[in-house]
Amino acid sequence: xxxxxxxxxxxxxxxxxxxxxxxxxxxxxxxxxxxxxxxxxxxxxxxxxxxxxxxxxxxxxxxxxxxxxxxxxxxxxxxxxxxxxxxxxxxxxxxxxxxxxxxxxxxxxxxxxxxxxxxxxxxxxxxxxxxxxxxxxxxxxxxxxxxxxxxxxxxxxxxxxxxxxxxxxxxxxxxxxxxxxxxxxxxxxxxxxxxxxxxxxxxxxxxxxxxxxxxxxxxxxxxxxxxxxxxxxxxxxxxxxxxxxxxxx
Amino acid sequence: xxxxxxxxxxxxxxxxxxxxxxxxxxxxxxxxxxxxxxxxxxxxxxxxxxxxxxxxxxxxxxxxxxxxxxxxxxxxxxxxxxxxxxxxxxxxxxxxxxxxxxxxxxxxxxxxxxxxxxxxxxxxxxxxxxxxxxxxxxxxxxxxxxxxxxxxxxxxxxxxxxxxxxxxxxxxxxxxxxxxxxxxxxxxxxxxxxxxxxxxxxxxxxxxxxxxxxxxxxxxxxxxxxxxxxxxxxxxxxxxxxxxxxxxxxxxxxxxxxxxxxxxxxxxxxxxxxxxxxxxxxxxxxxxxxxxxxxxxxxxxxxxxxxxxxxxxxxxxxxxxxxxxxxxxxxxxxxxxxxxxxxxxxxxxxxxxxxxxxxxxxxxxxxxxxxxxxxxxxxxxxxxxxxxxxxxxxxxxxxxxxxx
Numbered sequence: 001x002x003x004x005x006x007x008x009x010x011x012x013x014x015x016x017x018x019x020x021x022x023x024x025x026x027x028x029x030x031x032x033x034x035x036x037x038x039x040x041x042x043x044x045x046x047x048x049x050x051x052x053x054x055x056x057x058x059x060x061x062x063x064x065x066x067x068x069x070x071x072x073x074x075x076x077x078x079x080x081x082x083x084x085x086x087x088x089x090x091x092x093x094x095x096x097x098x099x100x101x102x103x104x105x106x107x108x109x110x111x112x113x114x115x116x117x118x119x120x121x122x123x124x125x126x127x128x129x130x131x132x133x134x135x136x137x138x139x140x141x142x143x144x145x146x147x148x149x150x151x152x153x154x155x156x157x158x159x160x161x162x163x164x165x166x167x168x169x170x171x172x173x174x175x176x177x178x179x180x181x182x183x184x185x186x187x188x189x190x191x192x193x194x195x196x197x198x199x200x201x202x203x204x205x206x207x208x209x210x211x212x213x214x215x216x217x218x219x220x221x222x223x224x225x226x227x228x229x230x231x232x233x234x235x236x237x238x239x240x241x242x243x244x245x246x247x248x249x
Numbered sequence: 250x251x252x253x254x255x256x257x258x259x260x261x262x263x264x265x266x267x268x269x270x271x272x273x274x275x276x277x278x279x280x281x282x283x284x285x286x287x288x289x290x291x292x293x294x295x296x297x298x299x300x301x302x303x304x305x306x307x308x309x310x311x312x313x314x315x316x317x318x319x320x321x322x323x324x325x326x327x328x329x330x331x332x333x334x335x336x337x338x339x340x341x342x343x344x345x346x347x348x349x350x351x352x353x354x355x356x357x358x359x360x361x362x363x364x365x366x367x368x369x370x371x372x373x374x375x376x377x378x379x380x381x382x383x384x385x386x387x388x389x390x391x392x393x394x395x396x397x398x399x400x401x402x403x404x405x406x407x408x409x410x411x412x413x414x415x416x417x418x419x420x421x422x423x424x425x426x427x428x429x430x431x432x433x434x435x436x437x438x439x440x441x442x443x444x445x446x447x448x449x450x451x452x453x454x455x456x457x458x459x460x461x462x463x464x465x466x467x468x469x470x471x472x473x474x475x476x477x478x479x480x481x482x483x484x485x486x487x488x489x490x491x492x493x494x495x496x497x498x499x500x501x502x503x504x505x506x507x508x509x510x511x512x513x514x515x516x517x518x519x520x521x522x523x524x525x526x527x528x529x530x531x532x533x534x535x536x537x538x539x540x541x542x543x544x545x546x547x548x549x550x551x552x553x554x555x556x557x558x559x560x561x562x563x564x565x566x567x568x569x570x571x572x573x574x575x576x577x578x579x580x581x582x583x584x585x586x587x588x589x590x591x592x593x594x595x596x597x598x599x600x601x602x603x604x605x606x607x608x609x610x611x612x613x614x615x616x617x618x619x620x621x622x623x624x625x626x627x628x629x630x631x632x633x634x635x636x637x638x639x640x641x642x643x644x645x646x647x648x649x650x651x652x653x
Contacts, residue, residue, distance in 0.1 A: 059551050086557035096552035100570050100648075109566060110556035162556060 010035040010070055010166060010197055011056060017064035018051050025051040026062065027221035035165070038198045040208040043218030044244060049201050052218065053168045056199070057088040070165055086114055089159030093171040095151045097143035097158070103130065104139040107158045114162065122161075129157035133187050149180030153187055160191075167191065169200040205249060209233065217241050312615040313625050317379060319605045320625075323441010327378075332434065333444060334382050336425035339417065341386035342393040346414045349397025350407070352643050422455050437519035441600035443629055445519075450588040453526035460527065461534035462569065468539060480535075487532035492590055499525035500597040522594055530587050537579045541572030574648055581641040585634045602626055 009032035018026040026048045033039055041049045054060040055067060058074055058081055067074045069084045098106050107126035111117040117125070130136045133153035135146075143151055152172055159167060169188065173181045185207045192198055192211045202208055208215070208229070215232045217225040217240075225238045236242050277287045313320070322333060397414075400407045425448075440448070467473075467480030487495070499521040545568055553563040573580070595604035606622040609615055615622075 057555055059554060082557055082559065085555060088555070090552075090555035092548060092552065094548050096546075096548035098549065098552070098567055098571075100574060110558065113562045113566060114557045158552075158556070 008071070009033055011199075012068040013052075013056075013065065014067075015065040016052070016055060016062045016067060018048070018055060018060055018062045024221050025060075026055070028065070029221070029223055030065075031216060031223060031226075033166075033197065033199065035197055036195045037213045038192045038196075038200070038211050039214050039216060040212040041199060041201045041216045041218060042203075042208070042244065047218040048221040049216075049218040050170050053090075053170060053199050053201060056166075056168060057085050057090055059090075086110075086162050087164050088166045088168060089162060089164035090168045091152070091155050091159055091170065091172045093174050095143070095148070095155045095175070097151055097155055099143050101142075102139070103135075103141055103143065103146070103154050106143065106154060107161050110158070110162050125161055126157070129161050130154070132160070132190075133157045134183070147180060148176045149183045152176065152180075152184045156184075156187055156191075166197045166199070169198065169202065171201050171203070173202065173204055203248065217244070219244075308621045308624075309615075309618050310621060312609055312618045312622060315615075316605065316609045319442055319600075319609070320602055320629075321379065321442045322444045323600045323605060324439045325441065325444070326435055326439065329435050330378070330382075332428045332431075333425075336421065336428060337382070337386055338389055339421060339424070342389040343414060343418055343421065345390035345393025345395075346397045346410065347393075347418075348643075349394040350400075350411050350414060351647060422451060437517050440519055441602075442605050443602040445594070445599060445601045446588065446591040447633070449519075449523060449526055449591045449594065450584070452523050453530040453587055453591075454584050457527045457530035458534055460531035461538055464531060464535035465539040465542060466564070468535065469542060484532045484535055487529060488536075492529055493593055493596060495525045495529055496522060496593060496597050518597060519599065522597065522599060526587070526591070530583070533583055533587075534580065537576050537583055538572055540579070541574075541576035542568060544575050545571050577641060577645055577648075581637060585637055588634060588637070589630060602629060 011031070011033040013029055013031045016026050016029045017024065029048070029052055031052075041053065043049045051060055055062045056069060070087055072080050072084055074080065074084060097103075098109070101109065104123060104126050107129050108119075108122040111122040111125055112119060127136060127139060130139055133156055135150055135153055138146055138150060138154075143154065146154065156172075172188070173184050176184065181204065185204060188198075188200070189207070189211055200208070200212075212229055215225075215227060215229065216223050217232070217238070219240045225232075225236065225241045232241075233245070236245060276283070278284045318327070322330070325333065397410060400410050464480045464484055467476045468484065470477050470480075500518055503521050503524075549567055549571070550563065553567045558566065592601055592603045594601050595607075600608070603626050606626045610617075610619040610622045
């Protein structure tokens with residue numbers, strides 16, 4: 001284990017602010033996420049929910065505040081950043097698979113390059129990952145030869161191949177045809193049951209209700225309400241939360 | 250519907266099949282206008298063919314036969330040819346090996362190249378050492394091809410052969426340079442013929458392309474203004490003047506600018522021309538590659554970042570491979586242009602293949618053979634550039650460009 005102490009949150013964000021020019025995408029967000037917790041992030045578009053999870057692995061650099069991931073503080077030290085990124089997997093709305101590499105190479109690439117794993121071992125790991133997401137038979141194909149749902153499952157296997165402690169999902173089913181959403185959610189559900197720490201931005205309320213330990217509701221760059229699914233769906237406090245839920249449910 | 254012919258069907262059968270499939274008879278004589286156009290085109294085509302064939306058989310080809318050595322290597326001494334042939338043999342073998350290893354299932358490239366060399370050997374009918382050497386290249390290419398195809402059955406042999414092939418490709422130019430200069434070598438002022446064109450172009454491509462990669466990266470590098478400005482300035486300045494101006498600069502001005510380390514300022518004209526061509530090619534190629542890098546979606550970099558890949562790992566594994574795929578046609582275009590531009594070196598008194606020709610038809614014995622000579626030189630250039638484009642098309646097909 002790294003330098004994280006017991007009972008300490010695996011992600012600690014304090015007063016995080018993110019500016020795009022004059023526009024404040026995050027206006028001081030604080031959140032603790034515990035190891036093994038599944039957190040679903042909700043909010044209208046432009047509320048900062050994607051920006052927040054992209055700050056956790058520094059695809060966006062925050063200007064103000066601190067983020068500590070597994071005891072490592074994000075700062076200008078690029079070695080820290082590298083370490084954090086290899087512990088935090090991410091799945092994107094648009095899959096972002098590497099189109100010039102086979103499915104197997106997509107998954108085996110990071111273990112080989114970042115962890116310097118020998119080729120055979122990395123490919124074995126990649127095959128195990130593809131089996132876990134249910135598409136080992138597609139290993140030799142190229143990403144564009146697969147359906148959207150299959151591509152997203154490859155993307156999940158690719159992120160898992162780095163054996164991360166935390167998985168970030170940025171609207172993983174939003175670009176999918178309706179009949180493919182289930183196969184991706186099934187994989188995510190299995191992952192949640194295995195005890196993975198997950199932060200999920202999604203509009204799939206049924207799935208969210210079922211797997212989430214906790215909800216964070218974003219509006220205009222702030223967390224305006226948080227709580228358990230029960231609290232959230234049966235007893236929301238804030239007007240904006242009620243309005244959002246009435247629109248989405 | 251006509252029956253699809255077997256893949257091994259004769260050429261004639263395949264043409265007949267294509268004719269029926271394309272419904273050409275219906276198209277060619279669809280209306281009166283169609284019929285008139287078809288007949289006029291047919292007459293024109295026949296007239297062109299007859300005229301050309303007639304000229305071919307009545308032309309004075311003696312000059313080509315007499316000057317075949319200068320066309321190939323200029324004034325390079327006959328007893329020094331051992332410095333050139335080994336490199337060319339290896340080149341032939343590598344072509345065969347590579348097409349057998351990586352160019353499945355098409356065999357057109359190997360056949361095109363083999364046919365080209367065969368035609369060339371035929372033009373040099375007299376069985377002397379030159380003809381034998383050309384035939385040897387052909388044989389080596391075929392042998393390489395057969396070996397590579399046989400090796401497909403065994404993965405371990407195949408991986409061994411492909412490793413050796415890649416390593417030999419990398420070492421080919423250094424090897425040729427060493428052979429050309431080691432010991433009591435003839436001065437580069439003896440270099441000439443198509444040999445000079447190919448050498449200059451090959452070195453400009455092989456050395457210039459990595460330089461171009463650095464320039465294109467430098468030009469798009471955020472956060473390092475000094476590097477970005479330097480790369481941009483270099484590219485814009487080099488592109489700002491015609492190649493001839495740079496060649497003259499290399500010929501007449503460079504000796505005064507270069508420092509005297511290792512006698513660099515006394516380096517000969519071929520060496521200076523190489524430097525000019527490398528830098529010139531690098532500037533143009535850099536812009537081609539930059540275009541490819543810009544075409545890569547931002548999500549690719551985000552995915553690479555999120556996996557923990559570093560800047561250089563992302564370059565090597567993600568962005569450069571995709572950029573080169575995207576710009577392969579433009580890249581080959583640039584290389585073909587560069588190869589033909591090497592004929593400009595006659596202006597700085599390097600006797601390239603075109604200049605050999607010009608000198609030949611100006612000789613009293615060969616008065617009136619300008620057309621024959623120019624057609625022959627043109628044919629050589631076509632052979633090389635067509636092979637380049639055939640290879641690039643096969644590489645594109647192999648990478649599945651456009652289909653995935």
